[in-house]
Amino acid sequence: MTPDDLLYTKQHEWIRVEGQTATEGITDFAQAALGDITFVELPALNKKLKQGDEAAQIESCKAAASVYAAVSGTVVAVNSALEEDPAAVNSDPYGEGWLFKIEADTPEETGSLLNAEQYNKHTEEA
């Protein structure tokens, strides 16, 4: 269930690194815990974020959550389709439910992220 080709944070974000660009979303574990997602607020394009900064907000029928930047850099794309219909975050969290893309400016930061095996272990302990 947890894709092997992604990196993860302990706050249940994932990123897919392609060159300098990191596509970020929330994990299947996170979407299941939140339940039906009803609202997504995405970061402004060109916004500069530091690793750990709040980048997006998500509301579900049950809860509200912040999404933090997994790496530092500049926001270069957002999945604005989610603003009208955020259900893809539930149905396809690693695909159509991606949130935003960051042009990473500190690539070595990925060293602090978890691989799939480590992330699975983390969720089992949670």
Added chain:
Amino acid sequence: MIQKTVLDDLHTPLGGRMVDFSGWWLPISYAGVLAEHQSCRTSAAVFDTGHMGLFHIAGKDAAEWFSHIGTQDAPRQSIGRCRYGFLLNEEGGVLDDTVLVRLGAEDFVLVVNAGTADTDFAWIEARLQAPVQLENLSRAGWGKVDVQGPLSYGVLAPLCAPELGGLQYFTGIRTRCMDADCIITRTGYTGELGFEVLAPGATIRALFQQLVADDRVSPAGLGARDSLRLEMSYPLYGHELSTAFNPIEAGLGAFATDSHSYIGATALAEIRAAGPKRHLVAFTLDSRRKPAPGDAITVDGRTVGEVTSGTFLPSLACGGGLGYVDPSLASAGTELRVVCERGELVAHVKDKPLYASGTCRQKLNP
């Protein structure tokens, strides 16, 4: 200690996620709030409402006696009718909102909220006058399920006596369901065609298991119950109603008239004459965000009220809810701001109910 309904062990195997609601262990959702909401609006949903208090009131003079207790004018309530109303304190504050079902000349059931059931019972019992008798059916092993949705009649009819088809909106009868005695009312908290079935635990369990095996029926939890009732702009005790509020400002004065002398009637007459200081309004947001109880309502930076309930409204695809505002701002179309944790949201006062396509008054075709 947390209380459990007669259906308690059946929820988790159906995927129910259980939470503490007013001291009761109940499912917040099963498949998901949005899917359950949609099932209720388009097909049928069954809710475990066994947490609600069910009081049997009977015996000679029961109708006359109750008319001095609650706002329902029991002697003038036709047999077979249900009436919404209140238990009030002497100041006109709401102790509880209730539905009184008249099943016979001196045979009533009062349905009350879960969180207030024990204090309601003690309050009523303290005012009881022989030969009227009061029995707490909830403490005698009874349960209740609400079967709601446009297909609810089709789903329920084969399990019940044929007289189900004669029930009009806000009526109720003693009848048969699952080959056992029960009480069924054509009432609900969703705005859809629907029924509430009140019966001893074994009957409710058999009915619930039969219903959830039907593909047309989704078990639905407290999450969908809340979004469905907010689309209908129905109040929830503890949010829109409490001893801090009176029925007039809640816009429910029609259920607390001056036709008879109940506790709180004198205070309400004064409030009615002076005009309420605030009005309960329904509003929607220009956003999918959900407002929260306690969020300030402002106009030009000035606080003019407070949100009492808010959620995402699935049928309207936006946030919205209920709140009290200054009476001058209560008309439909008024633009307001809701100040939530994350900033200000544009809101508009709307006519109640927010969702106007409910099937609750639909004619049955048995």
